[in-house]
Amino acid sequence: ATHLVWLRNDLRITDNKALHAACCDPTARVLAVFIATPGQWRQHQMAPRQAAFIHANLLQVQQALADRGIPLVCHQCDDFAAAIDWLVAYCAQERVDALFYNRQHEINELRRDRQAERRLSGQVICQSFDDSLLLPPGSVQTGGGEMYKIYTPFRKAFIQRLSEFDVSSLPAPKPREGGALPVSAAPAAFDYPSAGVGADFPAGEEAALQRLRVFCREQVQDYLQQRDFPAIAGTSSLSPYLAIGVLSPRQCFNRLRAECPQVLENSDSGAFGWLNELIWREFYRHLMVAYPALCRHRPFIEWTDKVRWRDNDALLLAWQQGATGYPIVDAAMRQLNKTGWMHNRLRMISASFLVKDLLIDWRAGERYFMSQLLDGDLAANNGGWQWAASTGTDAAPYFRIFNPTTQGERFDPQGTFIRKWLPELADVPDNDLHQPYRWAEKQQRTLDYPLPIVDHKQARLETLAAFEAARRGE
Template identity: 65%
Template sequence: MTTRLIWFRNDLRITDNKALYKACSDNQVTVKSTFIATPKQWHKHHMAPRQARFIYENLLHLQQALAEIGIPLIYHQCEDFNASVEWLKDFCIKEQVKEIFFNCQYEINEYRRDEYLKQSLGDKVICQDHHDSVLLQPGTVLNGNLEMYKVYTPFRREFLLKLKESDTRSLTSPKVRKSGAIKIEKTIPPFDYPFTKVHADFSSGEKFALQKLRRFCHEKVKNYADQRNFPATDGTSKLSPYLAIGVISPRQCYNRLLTEFPDVLENPKSGAFSWLNELIWREFYRHLIVAYPFLCMEKPFIKWTNKIQWSDKEEHLNAWQEGITGYPIVDAAMRQLNTMGWIHNRLRMITASFLVKDLLINWRSGELYFMSQLLDGDLTANNGGWQWSASTGTDAAPYFRIFNPTAQGERFDPNGVFLRKWLPELKEIPDEYIHNPDYWLKKNGFKSNYPLPIIDHNQARKQALAAFEAVKE
């Protein structure tokens, strides 16, 4: 009897999983599945210990869900991607696998791994890859010259036109196999990788993620455009950790949005469209790394920015990482990141701008630190966001756009509610001084251990402009 193998990677769900659905299309064949942990590779990619724990927790849910439909999940751990291919080759021979199904990953190392697998298996085993983590396949949204867009707005315009014409329906979970449900013979052991506890806001499991999606679309999306920039308000979806490892799919997000707001595409000023816009940004960055693989290699899209003379002040980088810069909105944001492994999107931009434009520290240091902390670590989105903030990427903020951290805090957390949550040493400071506490601290004899600003923003702004203008072509 023919044996098919499903290779799970960043698609840890049974509903709307293209590779799984296709592999199970014939109920007469034997279907098995595998997940391969590669700790050494994860270290190279700076995976956050809390994301490793989150993957593990969701993998246990996946193992149970697969068992209920009669599919065993075989777990294997090896060092890196090359070793995973070698193990797969041996497994396919041993188990007489004729077809292997997996969903595409677009990062350059993952792409090369999959190409190596195809070459290694040759015509002995048929490889079927599927574009599952995107609404539209990379390479299908092109400009008039059949090239990838370098600017987001025209990309979105063309993307929406193609989205209307595309089949984006969510797939059901596979039916129970002919052989029936099975018992789990061996629980998956913890990975040989550091684990950090996952914050309580992010429970694991596909069912929980779908409930979180439904609740967000039903209760909060209508106000998303108005509330999304205010970190003290619980107005965002917090679904990014689930999208990053594929516990839910972008199609499920889009279809749930359509269920609640059927006219979303006709109302570009609505909260629903505003959230859809975020999903399209996610697609934009994925499409970009396929068109420009060097973005996965710590290279800027704007080549001349490689010449910028970055600061090497380690004490500034450490202060930023620890949330002790003396700029409250930056410090509160970094402490949220360090505690939750998640950071509000507006705050991602503010903290990134501060590191690059105020401290003049290489954006790569920020990108790496975020990956080492983020529960929703995703190279494409993280790199895209950092290069946007650093003015080094495609469709980036112009280099002379520099956030004033104090003004940003006053605008998006006017009463300091978010600040006081994460900066308890400022809880006694009146609202009028909460975003500029050094004046109040001086006046009151420094009755707090909150630090003074490590730099002067106005002076730092001038230095950043000079650094960019010195090398601009």
């Protein structure tokens, strides 16, 4: 029999459910494909650096599979429709008996898979797996059989359900009988804008597992104390690997449990704090499956769609470029633009600033983040934006508005992070760093740094008024 594994957002050989299932029969001939769809990626605003990260990881997967006697063919076409055509033809050409793939949960991806299965029915047996989450969507529900809309009860139910599912990690497949193969043709450069990934995120599952091991062994204990300070590397930085499946959440959970066996019993521990973030990831994905309109960028709270957003390209551009005159926001945006990663506290601050200080539609921010993030993930990004914009379920209430100056003072008190990304503020003393224009005025100095583009107090009042009007239906 010929088994085909269709790799997508699961670029690893260890703990890969579809790959593992395809390899169970030792006599089967196992092939693998990856189909790049740059036209579709453009539609989804995928960051060029995420495409580059996919490419770099594909090379590693290709080598690892070849070592085990499994050829990985990388094909490139435009969009999902073309990908299905190619897959169907490839299955016929290779006389594939069974197709194995791990499910993706976004609507276009789901539609693609349904269509592919329909086209292959009668010829190829298709088997799909829930691999990208600890618990499958729909498995954590209220007594009334609905998706939880509030996070804390979801988490409680999630932890209860966790013991009922097998979340152990699967080994990498054993070498096939014929032994290692020469590596197939390397994937061609994608027809996508080129970008670098940066040394902070080396490709490959070994690099990801190594980072996971070190984090769980040495850092997770301090997670709760450190996770909010962008000048400290206090979080795992594993999101780019999780986003494209170089690492699985089961691997994260199992490593955490190996280092901290009491993780589930001790909810004050750093280990539990970190697990909590992994469960947020699950929450937003489960939510997206229960409410597919989220994939169409609909707000969860409908009345918020009536907010009269400001249509101002100059303000949007200043935010994108890190030129708002609010140092913590600008340093954050420059980190994003330069590296494709942004600290979670800063994602909250900069998203809040766009929506609540500039009164710009959160969807413009969601799109921009997606176009830059190495860890871009529809569910997490949409969840984060809807949280910050107060349009989501269990989001920050609309009247809670971050003050970007005091957020900076609290979470970057010495300005270590700000100085790293805004060298033009090098001379400003720590105490004045969060309002550098005041210092410049006092010193009669000119800074090569913009004045605040809005007055926070005034902006806050305008935003409150806009949300209240929308709530009244005006």
